[in-house]
Amino acid sequence: MAVFDHLRLVSLVVLMLASQLDFSSAAVTLYDLHANNLSGDAAGNRPDPYLKIWCGGSYKETNFISNNANPQWSGSLIFSSCNQGDRLKIEVWDKDVKYDDHLGWYSGTVGTRSGNHVSFSVGSGAMFFSYNVK
Template sequence: FVSLAVLMLASQFDFTSAAVRVFGLHARDLTGDPPGNKPDPYVKIWCGSSFGGQTEFLKNTANPVWAAEFTFPNCKANDILKLEVWDKDLKFDDRLGICIRRVQYGSFT
């Protein structure tokens, strides 16, 4: 069982360029492998079928805050914004959780 208490995101829909901006990513109470260890988390992000990239991994933290910002110039209202939180490991990285939201018009935090 993986405890992903919160993965917060802020996004902004810019009507003039029809872009979605994602910034202010952070998570709380992440667990590592094995449970009790702190993870080395990072986030992968998509809007629709477009992969936006990933954050840097942060070493040994259950409450990460990432400075990364992602822009999706072709993301439209009703597209799916998907963020996956991963734990960086030596051989195989472990997925800790997923956050999925439908893109809506407006600014949200």
């Protein structure tokens, strides 16, 4: 009888631990974020670009890269609450002293689980990124 009580207790603990796991959630990882030929301001200054990114209800912002029309953001950004089928939105901004300038944007649906490569126009330039879904 004691063996059955022990098994029942172990089963209860396993069920409690399993209930804390969220098997439906995934993680979207963005990487290789870079742009080419971004336009600066009307005075001819090169941009200080940065990105605002939304995915699955989460928001992240990159650092700005000073005086660079061809920026490359190192590392990757992980959106742990973003899943396949969720909306992914990226905005490209130019950092300024008073008011930042909106340069362009992308909006799309998170695709398959394998590597995805995306590019979109930003004025006369282009933005590129890749992502994986786990």
